[in-house]
Amino acid sequence: MGKYKVLLRGQNFLLDMDGDVQKLGFYTTRFVEGDDRCTAEQNAISSLRDDPELRDIVRNESSDAPMLFVEETEEIDSFAGLHLPGTGFSFYRDGEVKTP
Numbered sequence: 551m552g553k554y555k556v557l558l559r560g561q562n563f564l565l566d567m568d569g570d571v572q573k574l575g576f577y578t579t580r581f582v583e584g585d586d587r588c589t590a591e592q593n594a595i596s597s598l599r600d601d602p603e604l605r606d607i608v609r610n611e612s613s614d615a616p617m618l619f620v621e622e623t624e625e626i627d628s629f630a631g632l633h634l635p636g637t638g639f640s641f642y643r644d645g646e647v648k649t650p
Contacts, residue, residue: 551583553629554590557622558598562644564609564616571609573644577621580636581629591620597635604639 560576567574580597584590595618598604610616 551585552590553626554582554584554587554594555622555624555626556580556582556591556594556620558594559619559621560598560639561617561619562610562614564614565641566607566609567641574641575644576639576641578636578639581626581632581634587623587625590625591623594620594635 557577557579560578563574563576565572565574578598580594582590582593582597584593598618608616
């Protein structure tokens with residue numbers, strides 16, 4: 551099983567940031583294992599969907615669902631020295647970053 555570094559972009563997330571609800575996007579990196587690149591990307595997305603810190607602040611209605619996109623995937627040799635599956639988010643106001 552390979553080890554992968556996956557950069558993910560979240561879009562259209564209505565988030566409660568300490569009582570201030572805002573429409574935000576974010577970037578985050580997840581380190582996951584997978585049989586191949588596709589499986590690793592699915593595992594990275596699943597790790598975000600299961601992240602309790604993120605789930606606790608999402609306020610989207612089902613009719614306005616947030617979206618997750620894989621931006622980059624890189625196979626790496628080792629997880630040595632990394633925080634698994636990853637830490638942190640780089641948030642931006644949704645609409646400020648142009649998507650390809």
